[in-house]
Amino acid sequence: RIVKDNDFALGRVGNPSLLLDPNTLAVRQLSSFISNIPPSLPTPLLGVNADIVFLIDGSSALTQAAFNSTIAYISSFATEFLIDVRHTQIAVIVYDNSPRASILLNSASDQQSLQARLRGLTWPNSAVTSWDLAGAISYVSSTILRRSQGWRERISTNVIFVGISDSISTDCSVINSPLPQNVTRFAVALNSLNSTQQYLQNCAVANAPNSFTRADPPSSLVRRSTADWDITYFVSQ
Numbered sequence: 001r002i003v004k005d006n007d008f009a010l011g012r013v014g015n016p017s018l019l020l021d022p023n024t025l026a027v028r029q030l031s032s033f034i035s036n037i038p039p040s041l042p043t044p045l046l047g048v049n050a051d052i053v054f055l056i057d058g059s060s061a062l063t064q065a066a067f068n069s070t071i072a073y074i075s076s077f078a079t080e081f082l083i084d085v086r087h088t089q090i091a092v093i094v095y096d097n098s099p100r101a102s103i104l105l106n107s108a109s110d111q112q113s114l115q116a117r118l119r120g121l122t123w124p125n126s127a128v129t130s131w132d133l134a135g136a137i138s139y140v141s142s143t144i145l146r147r148s149q150g151w152r153e154r155i156s157t158n159v160i161f162v163g164i165s166d167s168i169s170t171d172c173s174v175i176n177s178p179l180p181q182n183v184t185r186f187a188v189a190l191n192s193l194n195s196t197q198q199y200l201q202n203c204a205v206a207n208a209p210n211s212f213t214r215a216d217p218p219s220s221l222v223r224r225s226t227a228d229w230d231i232t233y234f235v236s237q
Contacts, residue, residue, distance in 0.1 A: 005218050007025055017159050020044065021179055023075075025081055030129045032118075035223070036147075036173050036182045038051045039089075044236070045080040045081055045232065045235070045236060046080065046082055047200055048081060048087070048088055048156075048235060048236060049084065049086070049087050049088060049154065049155050049156065050088050050089075050147075050155060050156040050157065050158055050235065051088075051089050051091070051105055051150075051151055051152055051156070051157045051158070052088065052089070052090045052091070052103070052157075052158045052235060053092075053093065053094045053135075053140060053144060053145075053157075053160065053162065054090070054091070054093070054160050055096070055136055055140060055159055055160065055161050055162065055163060055220045056070060056092065056093065056094045056095070056097065056162045057096075057131045057161075057163045057164050057165050057190075058094040058095050058096040058100045058124045058127065058128075058131075059096045059112060059126055059128045059130060059164075059165040060096075060126050060127055060129050060163050060165075060166040061130060061131075061164045061166065062094075062124065062126070062131075062159070062165075062208075063125075064123045064125070064219075065219065066151060066190055066217075066218035067094075067123040067124075067162055067218065068123070068219055069218040069219045070162055070190070071092075071121055072117060072220060072222075073091070073222060073223070073228070074092060075115060075118045075119075076222070076223050076233075077223065077228070077231070078090050078111070078114055078115070078118070079101075079111065080232075081109075081111075082109060082211075083110055083114050084109060084110055085106070085109065085150070085152075087099065089105040089106065089108075089113060089150055089152075090103070090105075090108070091104055091105045091107070091117065091139065091144055092121065093136070093139070093144065094121070094124055095130065095131075095132070095135070095136040095139060095168065096124060096128035096134075097128050097132040097135060097141055098124040098135070099139055099143075100124035100126065101122065101124065102144075103117045103118070103121070104144065104149045104150060105144065105149055105150035106149055106150025107150075126156065126198060128188060129165070129167075130165055130169040131163065131165040131167075131169065132168070132169045132170065133161075133163075133169075133170065133199065133203055133204065134168075134169075134170040135167040136168075137178070137179060137204075137207070140159060140179065141178070141179055141180070143178060143181070144221045145157065145183070151172055153180070153182065156184070157180070157182060157183045157184070158184050158234070158235055159183055159184075159186075160183050160185075160186045160187070160188065160231065160234075161185065161188065161189065161200060161204040161205070162187075162188045162190065163185040163187065163188070163189055163196050163199070163200050163204070164189070164190040164191055164196065164218070165196065166191075166193050166195045166196055167195060167199070168199050168203065172199070172202050172203040172223070184208075184211075184234075185204060185205040185206070185208065185211060186205065186211050186212070186213075186230075186231065186234045186235075187200035187201065187204045187205045187211060187212045187213075188194065188200075188212075188214065188215060188221070188227060189212070189214040189215070189216070189232065190211075190214070190215055190218040190221070191216050192214060192216045197212065197214070199220050201211060210230075210234070211234070213230035213231065215222045215225045215227040
């Protein structure tokens with residue numbers, strides 16, 4: 001209310017001590033707000049060479065509106081990249097207790113084909129009430145991050161978890177199918193529930209700093225929002 005829904009005027013830090021770090025995104029946002037110059041990214045998105053996997057919670061908590069907002073955001077986000085096998089590839093996985101919809105890394109060879117595949121994804125309308133995060137991570141490790149599926153293991157690989165359920169079906173301690181060591185993780189909560197934030201931070205991103213944001217309601221997950229700044233900055237590194 002104070003900033004009248006202007007996401008450019010809102011910054012967030014998980015720990016107040018991060019305000020002492022001039023490279024923290026919130027500090028960079030503050031500096032850009034004062035100078036009225038948009039914050040620069042470590043690497044412009046068109047210059048990013050990466051494999052990016054969006055792993056979406058497909059449980060019953062994912063309403064059709066939340067699904068549509070998430071896919072619309074990914075579609076808009078993807079337009080910032082040069083999509084091909086030499087530059088950036090984007091995969092999208094919707095998972096409840098099994099994969100419900102998938103776009104593999106090598107499913108789209110250019111921007112046009114990626115956008116067509118995104119338009120072809122359908123809402124899972126799942127009856128599964130808890131997200132099987134362990135199964136989802138295992139699926140990404142064993143099936144998506146494979147050379148046969150287009151994964152380029154020697155370049156930057158980012159997995160972005162998008163969670164909305166208030167619970168996961170497995171405890172963090174039994175998630176024994178970790179992603180490869182060179183994979184960096186980021187998590188987005190589509191609600192303001194502490195339980196969702198806790199399992200995403202503890203289980204999905206293993207409490208890595210600056211690796212969590214939220215978009216509540218899901219319709220706020222749009223370009224130039226606070227969540228988008230957080231995601232964009234993460235990928236551009």
